[in-house]
Amino acid sequence: MQHSPENLPFGATFEETPDYEGGGYVLRDQDGFALVGKGVTYRDVDVKVEALVGYGCTDNSIAAEIQDSEGQTRFLQFVLADDESRLIASLTTAEESKENSAFQWVDLQ
Secondary structure, eight states, X not given: OOOBTTBOGGGXXXXXXXXXXXXXXXXXXXXXXXXXXXXXXXXXXXXXXEEEEEEXXXXXXXXXXXXXXXXXXXXXXXXXXXXSSSEEEEEEOTTTTTTOTTSEEEEOO
């Protein structure tokens, strides 16, 4: 399946945020909550997003290249929990996400 900003797994959506929300980009979950965007933190991993730099997806996962609050480039990956009640975040590497040919990747910068 070919993915684009209009066709993401898990009902996720991509949008450009207005300047009053800090500008930049955000990935939202199916309920409209920020999945990846400026200021987002996670219960599964210790990272705070400063900016979404790019993202990629397969049929059953989403990966995001971010700049964290300390200026580091990090990669997050999201998969559906076993009970399908929520998305689980984990830290990953460029090789596992951006450089993995299974992901359809979109660079934003």
